Amino acid sequence: MTGEREPGRRRGALAWAGAGLLVGALVWAGVVAWAYDGERRPEETGGWWLLSLLIALLVLARGVAWRRGGPAAETGRYVSWMCAAAGLGLLAALFAFPRDAFEATTRDPWAFTPAPFAVHLWLVACAVGTGCVLMLLGRRGPDPRPLRRSLPFLGAGALAVPLAGVLVARFLVPWVPHHVADGLGEPAPVPAEVSEAGWEWRTPMGTEVDTVRPGSHGPLVLLYDGAVALDGGTGEELWSYRRPHDRVEKVWVADGRVHVRHGAGTDDSGEQVWETVVLDAGTGEVLEEGSEAAVPSTGWMNEHGRALVEDLLELPDHCVVAHTQSYGHRLVGVVGCLEVADEETVEQSVRSADPFGWEDFRTEVAVVAVDPLEGTELWRTGWTAPPSAPSPRLGKAPGGTAGSAVIVQHGPEGRTAVLDPGTGEELVAPPEELASSEDLIGVAYADADRAVFAVETGHLETTFHRVDAAGETTGTAVVEEAYLGYTVGSERIALLDGALVIARSTDVEDVSKTVMVAPFGETTRWRDGVLLELEREGDLDVLAVPGAAVLVGQDDRSQLLEGLVP
Numbered sequence: 001m002t003g004e005r006e007p008g009r010r011r012g013a014l015a016w017a018g019a020g021l022l023v024g025a026l027v028w029a030g031v032v033a034w035a036y037d038g039e040r041r042p043e044e045t046g047g048w049w050l051l052s053l054l055i056a057l058l059v060l061a062r063g064v065a066w067r068r069g070g071p072a073a074e075t076g077r078y079v080s081w082m083c084a085a086a087g088l089g090l091l092a093a094l095f096a097f098p099r100d101a102f103e104a105t106t107r108d109p110w111a112f113t114p115a116p117f118a119v120h121l122w123l124v125a126c127a128v129g130t131g132c133v134l135m136l137l138g139r140r141g142p143d144p145r146p147l148r149r150s151l152p153f154l155g156a157g158a159l160a161v162p163l164a165g166v167l168v169a170r171f172l173v174p175w176v177p178h179h180v181a182d183g184l185g186e187p188a189p190v191p192a193e194v195s196e197a198g199w200e201w202r203t204p205m206g207t208e209v210d211t212v213r214p215g216s217h218g219p220l221v222l223l224y225d226g227a228v229a230l231d232g233g234t235g236e237e238l239w240s241y242r243r244p245h246d247r248v249e250k251v252w253v254a255d256g257r258v259h260v261r262h263g264a265g266t267d268d269s270g271e272q273v274w275e276t277v278v279l280d281a282g283t284g285e286v287l288e289e290g291s292e293a294a295v296p297s298t299g300w301m302n303e304h305g306r307a308l309v310e311d312l313l314e315l316p317d318h319c320v321v322a323h324t325q326s327y328g329h330r331l332v333g334v335v336g337c338l339e340v341a342d343e344e345t346v347e348q349s350v351r352s353a354d355p356f357g358w359e360d361f362r363t364e365v366a367v368v369a370v371d372p373l374e375g376t377e378l379w380r381t382g383w384t385a386p387p388s389a390p391s392p393r394l395g396k397a398p399g400g401t402a403g404s405a406v407i408v409q410h411g412p413e414g415r416t417a418v419l420d421p422g423t424g425e426e427l428v429a430p431p432e433e434l435a436s437s438e439d440l441i442g443v444a445y446a447d448a449d450r451a452v453f454a455v456e457t458g459h460l461e462t463t464f465h466r467v468d469a470a471g472e473t474t475g476t477a478v479v480e481e482a483y484l485g486y487t488v489g490s491e492r493i494a495l496l497d498g499a500l501v502i503a504r505s506t507d508v509e510d511v512s513k514t515v516m517v518a519p520f521g522e523t524t525r526w527r528d529g530v531l532l533e534l535e536r537e538g539d540l541d542v543l544a545v546p547g548a549a550v551l552v553g554q555d556d557r558s559q560l561l562e563g564l565v566p
Contacts, residue, residue: 013153015138019064020157021131022056025124028161029053032120048096049121052128055089059132082136089129096125101173103205112205114244116173123168127161176246181229181239181283187217188233188547191566192498193517197532198548198565199235202558206244209559212552213253214401214545216282219561220258222251227258229284232547235563239284241277249274250295256281259293294373296329306353309333312370312377318346320355325394327421328403330369330378334392336385337364356391365392367408369424379424383412397443397451397489400544405446407489416453418446427451429471442488445495450474452495454488462488464500466520475520482526491541494549501531501549501564503540513540515551515564531564 029049063082098118099105106112134157169175203209203223210222218232226242247263257278264275276295278288305324308331315321319337326332336355338346339362349355355363366382385392395407403421411417415435418427428451434440437455441462444452450468457463462484466475477500487493487504494501499519504526506512513536516529534540536553543550548563 011138014134016153017157018131018134018138019060020154021127021134021161022060023154024158024161025056025127025131026053027158028165029121029124032117036117048092049125052089052092052096052125055085055092055132056128059085059135063135079136079139082132086129086132086136089132093122093125093129096122098122106205114173114206116169116175116245119168119173120165123165131157176243178241179239180285184217184238184283190544190546191496191548193496193519194501194549194564194566196565197562199563201230201235201561203560209552210251212543212550212561214543218547219543219545219550220253220281221561222253224248224251226260227251227279230561232545232563233565241279241284252296253281254293257287259291261295305331305333308372309368309370312375313368320350320353322354322356322391323394325396327396327406329371329373330421331372332367332369332394332406334394335366335368339364354391356385357388359388362387363389367419367424381419381424389414395442395489397446398491399445399447402447407443416440416443418443418451420448428467428469430467431471431473434465441485444488444493454484464518477518477520478523479518480523480525492539494542494544496544496549501542503542503551511535511537
């Protein structure tokens with residue numbers, strides 16, 4: 001007799017487990033709707049999950065004899081309509097699959113749309129389809145009697161869906177993907193030279209690179225929705241923090257910390273509430289939530305730079321802001337004031353916004369840095385320009401972790417000056433023979449310890465002079481058969497300990513790129529020093545970091561970083 005009851009018990013267990021899945025699906029759908037309220041978008045979810053919920057409600061209401069002595073459907077009729085319910089449930093699960101929510105299944109990178117809400121509702125649809133199949137395999141409507149046998153399977157099925165949902169939220173589609181660096185060793189030094197491409201890293205789908213900076217162990221990639229730190233020698237991700245499902249206003253680095261300012265819902269008036277998370281730039285650990293750090297100024301300063309500087313400095317009527325340039329959150333301006341000039345000349349200089357080049361009048365010059373957000377002057381340096389002196393011009397030069405150095409052409413005594421963006425002090429004084437040379441192209445690199453000055457020394461020939469803080473030349477590298485006038489001062493030149501790495505376009509479409517290495521102490525023809533030939537869209541930047549020289553570019557698939565290693 002026991003053997004005859006065993007198949008019936010197994011079918012009853014399947015049916016009750018299936019019913020539990022339906023109950024769990026309804027519960028999880030409610031949890032998801034509550035948790036993601038205000039964050040979901042209809043186009044992310046479709047409507048197939050609604051059909052799944054309707055099927056679950058109908059099956060639970062019509063297919064289970066919940067009351068003792070309640071009517072149970074006949075076996076034949078039960079199997080017939082459960083076949084239809086199972087078929088519709090599986091069909092709804094199939095069509096509810098959020099294809100573009102996963103990198104592995106999306107149609108293309110530009111269609112990728114991370115949507116946790118849609119993924120969880122697909123889980124609900126799968127639970128409903130699976131539950132209907134299990135109830136169909138039971139062959140008849142489950143009877144709750146005896147409760148000691150039905151309730152455990154009902155409870156197991158009901159708990160399985162929330163448990164799966166928690167695992168999905170934790171590992172498959174976390175709202176804030178965050179991985180902290182573990183067991184970091186000593187960082188590799190910046191290589192003296194590089195000889196090959198050692199690794200490649202592509203940006204995650206759904207975001208783009210904002211900027212790349214030198215980190216403690218390699219490149220620190222600031223994305224539009226977070227940050228990722230890579231190992232310079234291998235390209236391995238050391239830590240990452242992203243908010244792909246939130247509005248992210250700004251990601252920046254200050255004082256060895258990464259700041260991510262993101263939306264945190266709305267207040268009672270419907271205004272967006274912003275919060276700033278502060279991370280350790282070396283390990284990615286969260287140091288502070290809800291930081292009060294001010295968002296640094298951005299490119300808008302260049303558009304309104306002259307007006308901002310004029311308003312902050314409250315200049316006399318005879319003074320003019322001739323030129324401005326932003327350096328991170330700082331705005332630097334060149335201010336000129338004509339000395340002892342007649343009223344008509346002063347009016348002309350103010351109207352033309354150029355107080356320089358007048359034959360009979362000297363000009364008091366000041367290079368001033370201000371913080372537009374704080375409304376304060378940070379530093380200033382000045383000199384007196386002789387009559388007919390050209391207008392000083394501001395430029396930039398890559399400067400490692402300190403950011404771009406301030407380059408002043410036609411600066412004090414008519415020479416090119418390299419200033420610290422934080423203090424305004426002169427970083428490196430160029431050798432006398434280069435200071436006022438008409439052949440000086442510009443500054444390729446500058447930090448507190450060294451600078452590289454580029455001089456045109458012949459037809460399609462550029463000589464790079466590496467200079468220490470005392471102004472002594474410590475090495476030269478000559479590059480022949482290439483015009484590098486537009487490359488000097490850009491992010492397309494990286495300084496290693498023993499060489500320069502230079503990236504350059506070689507066609508008018510700006511797609512074909514070549515990367516060459518120019519060792520100090522040698523003369524290198526461009527074609528002899530070429531390390532890589534690449535097809536890249538737009539600019540191809542080069543950055544020296546611990547362990548590698550990193551190329552930052554974009555191909556027809558996505559943005560990517562490539563590590564050049566020794």
